[in-house]
Amino acid sequence: MSRLPTVGQLIHQLQTLDPDRPALLAINPDWPFAHFIGRIVEGEGEGDNGPTVYIAEDGQHGYLPHPVCDTLGWHEESWAPGLHPAAEGDDPAPWYLDGQDAAxxxxxxxxxxxxxxxxxxxxxxxxxxxxxxxxxxxxxxxxxxxxxxxxxxxxxxxxxxxxxxxxxxxxxxxxxxxxxxxx
Structure with a gap:
């Protein structure tokens, strides 16, 4: 699939899944997080894209589980130094030493x-x-x-x-x- 999927391609991927499951965005800025999905709007695109559908992020849900990170190819060596998801059982340090500074x-x-x-x-x-x-x-x-x-x-x-x-x-x-x- 291209880096810029169409609405049809997205629908095709989603229709094979259980429709009652929650849907979250997986985002990997410096370390992997799951985010709530916000509004979906259509707007003007940039360059050759033309009209484009945008799915808004609506707040952080929490750390992305390690198995999901692995499936997406987001491995620990790509995370910012000293930062890592605190998946249950995978983080030897206590949660209060995770070093988060995100307000x-x-x-x-x-x-x-x-x-x-x-x-x-x-x-x-x-x-x-x-x-x-x-x-x-x-x-x-x-x-x-x-x-x-x-x-x-x-x-x-x-x-x-x-x-x-x-x-x-x-x-x-x-x-x-x-x-x-x-x-």
């Missing part, structure tokens, strides 16, 4: 209904419903601020510098955003 591991938690997000190249600021929780992601790390009333006195504050792995910050945020604990 989206955490920020995907804050792209949800009723949250406001302000992202630029320097800082991301995410504010929870009602303005009670503000989360900041900057070059120097993460900051979580909780207030009883929007703009009111700070009740508690937590900072994480860049040495803290994003997966650990994501675990903290997941517990923080989860259901209220019962005691």
């Amino acid at each position: 989206y591991v955490v920020t995907e938690l804050f792209h949800r209904p009723r949250w406001t997000a302000y992202d630029n190249d320097v800082e991301g600021v995410y504010t929870g419903p009602g303005g009670h929780l503000t989360v900041r992601c900057a070059d120097n790390g993460w900051s979580f601020e909780a207030r009883r009333t929007p703009g009111g006195e700070e009740v508690w504050h937590a900072d994480f510098d860049t040495a803290v792995p994003p997966t650990a910050i994501k675990a903290f945020a997941t517990v923080l955003l989860g259901p209220e604990p019962t005691v």
